[in-house]
Amino acid sequence: MTQRPRASLGRVLDDLGATLLELVAGDPDRPDDIGGVVIHDPLDDPVLPQHALVLGVGLHDPEAIIQVLHDLGRQNAAGLVLRSPVAAGIAAAATESGVAVLALTRGATWDQLGILLRSVLDVGVAESETLGGMPSGDLFALANATAALLDAPVTIEDRSSRVLAFSGRQDEADTARVETVLGRQVPERYSRLLSERGVFRELYRTDQPVYVAPMPATGPEVAIPRVAVAVRAGDEVLGSIWVAVHEPLSSERSEALRDAAKVVALHMLRIRADADVERRLRADLVSTALNGGAGAREALDRLGLADRALVVLALAAPKDGLTAERQRLADAFAMHLGAVFPRSAAALVGDVAYGLVSVDSEERASRVAQDFLDRVGSRSGAIIGVATAARLPQARASADRALRVLRTSRSAQRVARLADVQVEALLLELRDLVEARGEQLTGPIARLLAYDQVHNAKLVETLRAWLDAFGDVTAAAAAVYVHPNTFRYRLRRLAEIGNLDLADPEARFAAMLQLRVLATDTVSDDSLDEPC
CATH class of the missing domain: 3.40.1390.20 (HprK N-terminal domain-like)
Structure with missing residues (x-):
């Protein structure tokens, strides 16, 4: 253990x-x-x-x-x-x-x-447990040991060229290596060039070290070559080891690099297994805490969050994304929260990654959430709902409600507190109630929709634009691309056909609510029978 x-x-x-x-x-x-x-x-x-x-x-x-x-x-x-x-x-x-x-x-x-x-x-190490003579899971120690064997600075990378660990003496390498270590990722321009040269293809189809010619250098500094070897577990490539060298390795050092790759594979497999166990345990604890009940207190104790004011952040990615991508995003989310908040916990529960942070302000939690989304970029399609409440189950429900608004919204907003989108959340819930009852449009909106279906008069579109523009005919006419006089004529027609008093605030509110909540593609049979 x-x-x-x-x-x-x-x-x-x-x-x-x-x-x-x-x-x-x-x-x-x-x-x-x-x-x-x-x-x-x-x-x-x-x-x-x-x-x-x-x-x-x-x-x-x-x-x-x-x-x-x-x-x-x-x-x-x-x-x-x-x-x-x-x-x-x-x-x-x-x-x-x-x-x-x-x-x-x-x-x-x-x-x-x-x-x-x-x-x-956070390296998972047990004092009495070693693999290949090295503390289990300690890739930094492995990188330093490999560097000592080869007398050159070393990085250990995954399949996506993310740096998992690196040795000392990186200052002896070139600018590209320093940039890689600082960013914990091989810069895209170098990764693309390696792909174009066929380096990755050659690296992943052999178990022998591959000599890589120097990358183009920037400025006066001279780039130096690399020797790389794939880290394998059977037929699966787990990652690679990269050594910054000034000349090709001797046969003895090449053999030492191959042996090091076998030991690194054991440790990477162990880290993966430990990570899976930790994820499941953390997910169970976070889920138990969010659900409340008898085990919630113990779960919060184990997470180190008991007796603290907590804010819940609900992170969702597009539902059509791969499970592995959601897990990577959840791991990045957990790391980001942990770096900002000394007391936090995050885990993927179902399709949503929930974060629990000990902070007394929803505003600050929202800023941290927005900062995370800015870092991962818009390509992820991720959104985050933020909420707090006296009890965690209520806070989770509120964060989920904010998240649902973001999923259905056409705006570019990616982070929302329930307090900011409460009206939209209530409308969505009212729509659920209407759909559950099977209710259809009736009254003035139904009559207008029936007329449009027969005559294509666009009266419902006209009414919607007028309501959205708060009665400003000029702005509403521009929104539907018609002349204001034409728009005024349509307004008179829809008031007449729908028997709708546009001067009555209650009638306007009822029409707006129906347009927001009820589907405008079906009407009741009674409405179709009414005279047009």
Whole structure:
């Protein structure tokens, strides 16, 4: 059985140093395990987990940094990450407070750092369990071991060229490799070029290392070649190992790379199995918490969310999408929420990924949701409903109602709180009630529709445009592309034929409600018999 490991500050620097982080002051060898990663908020004073690593986003003023260091020292934080370069005088304050100061290299984003820290801190390792002599599932350790064998920097990537782990010494490679590590993804221009050269095709059809000529370099720097080998489990290709080299590998090192690929395959399979188990467990806990009942309290306890004000976020992708795509989107959603909120949980339940976040504001949760959708792009087609309530089942129902409005809406809105779309949600529910009863149009709207079906007079379209324009004939006529005089004539005709008093607010409201709620393609038999 695996357990959630902890990593020391030294481990973080070993895995991310040189490429991302530099130790400015403090003891990297202190034995304390990092208890969590938290983003500094100057407007809030959150309770930090034990030995927290704090990301000082937006911290530049030396006096403010010194004050933050003293505050973090009182809370026994492990370290504070600042944007490089770090001002002079900070090292003395760090020593006095007992909080290490790390510098984030220029060009790297806080989001990249947050994702990489989660990769380092969330590796599933059990002390007594090893595969191939390495801690089970620790791809970073494998990458470093492989780099030591080959005397060259290494990355381990999946089938989509996403970087799963990387070794140290990446600064010895070229710009393309540094860009790949920072983005945790091979840049699209390089991936496309590799495909055009047939590199992936050759890589995936052989178990031998493949020599890859240098990619085109940008600027004065010279690109260096790669040697890659596929990571396989039987006939399935799980990913690949990429080594930045200056010359082809010797036969001994090629054999060592092949052996390393076999060990990496074992670990990747184990990670996949552990991830599947964790997903199912997390999904069960989230589902139980959302449903309420006797087991909800225990589920929230296990998720670390008991006795907290929670906001529910419901994420949905197009229903025609693949299950694997929905799962990847849900995993990205869970990672995003975890990077922003120290207390959160997310899982795919059915076709919807639900996120539970400990935050006292729907507005902030909505901003985080919009930020996530902006990052994944519009191609995903994802939408998010946001809601909160005294009880989680009510909050889930409200988030689902907001989500349904987004699914049926023609607008470009992708995030909605129920409070923002309550009227639309009520109309949809009223439409459900009407459909369940099998009710059809009656009264003035039915008479107008029957007349249109016979004469194609477009009276229903005219009435809808007039109501939508709040009686503005000029705007309504422009909306249906007719002359205002023609529109006025149609208004008089529809009032006469439908026996509809357009000056009566109750009649206008009834007509608007019928047009919104009832299908306008069928009418009752009685309406068809009425004189036109």
